[in-house]
């Protein structure tokens with residue numbers, strides 16, 4: 381039996397099967413066997429969340445604050461330990477992982493405060509003697525389905541607002557990273573929430589996730605993951621009228637104009653394209669460079685890319701950890717072949733390398749002078765692979781940047797205020813960054829994209845209220 385059970389209706393429960401949690405930096409290192417819930421357990425969790433829903437929606441906001449604040453405090457106090465577990469199971473470097481754990485704590489603290497600030501409106505009526513009150517109420521049972529690339533921050537930024545606004549939660553983490561999900565759930569389980577308000581069901585997407593999508597007792601689903609699964613979430617939820625929110629892929633452009641501070645532009649590209657092994661939905665995968673500085677930029681970036689230290693996520697000095705698993709490793713290799721067969725010039729990287737421990741190590745790759753219509757520029761690779769694309773001027777650069785099915789984040793490096801303002805206005809992305817990497821966002825402001833990257837209302841910050849609440853308009857007669 382696994383030591384790491386699922387959490388249903390206030391109890392830890394074992395499951396018939398296990399998920400083996402493997403360290404991508406050292407595939408001989410098994411982090412643990414985690415209980416793999418089945419459909420029946422998913423339904424038990426949904427039943428528990430449903431039964432707890434009525435009283436939790438009417439719960440005292442001080443109680444919500446106290447629980448969320450306690451969770452945030454504990455995560456922050458244990459960020460080193462949680463970060464180490466995260467780095468071990470997902471493969472981002474230890475400093476990145478500790479930063480992610482801290483962010484999860486900050487998110488819980490933020491939404492603890494938001495529970496105290498749930499706002500409504502009071503309006504006059506067009507009818508005499510009538511007053512109108514507009515208030516926000518909990519949606520009910522929220523299903524939370526998360527990916528592997530941010531194993532603690534993404535669950536935090538969905539679970540915290542769900543609870544703050546009075547919803548009950550059924551949480552299904554990604555199969556590859558049950559450790560951080562379990563550790564987070566264990567903290568949540570001791571935060572004073574009533575039984576059934578929060579439930580963990582680690583298990584397969586097609587079984588446990590699908591059960592959540594299909595169950596009429598689940599009133600809303602918040603999903604982050606691949607485009608394909610996002611479409612399945614949309615189909616199942618809209619068929620039965622459930623609310624849903626999708627955060628999916630990106631093919632984020634970083635434009636570098638000739639007037640940019642080149643050192644900063646190279647640093648932005650290096651960070652945005654390769655840190656966290658390129659496994660970020662906000663990664664800068666398309667570097668759109670003004671033609672007059674293209675070759676100079678490629679040379680400077682190549683030198684930096686080649687000097688990055690690829691290694692075990694837990695080793696001091698590692699800058700790029702391993703790819704998360706064999707499947708993603710194969711996907712990266714496939715796209716490197718696709719790029720080469722499309723005629724892209726691989727200037728460095730893309731090599732499978734060995735380290736002291738067996739893991740999924742790949743050197744960061746750069747394709748130069750590619751065409752935006754190539755598959756490597758239109759499909760999300762989700763690995764340490766970036767391309768450069770030449771553009772004649774800011775107009776053309778913007779047109780290329782916007783020429784994608786996605787629209788999550790977009791960046792521009794320039795010293796021209798005029799170009800920065802134009803970019804901010806004309807970029808078809810949910811988040812725009814000037815002289816900053818496309819990845820790396822604050823926790824108290826909205827996160828989300830345009831076009832195929834996102835669907836539904838924004839996550840995070842005060843804007844999260846839009847998804848996790850429903851609006852009631854009350855007319856009060858004399």
Ligand code: TXE
Pocket residue numbers: 525526527528529552553554555583584585586588589590593604605606607608609610612627628629630660661662708711760761762
């Ligand atoms: O995603 P999935 P995976 C992309 C990236 C990556 C690819 C596959 O390209 O290589 O997706 O990753 C659950 N009903 N991104 O397999 O399958 C699943 O269990 C309900 C980009 O991890 O979308 C997991 O919890 N749920 C992205 C979650 O959905 C289902 C981040 C996401 O898994 C389900 C992650 C179903 N039928 C992957 N099937 C980004 N850009 O941030 C699966 N799930």
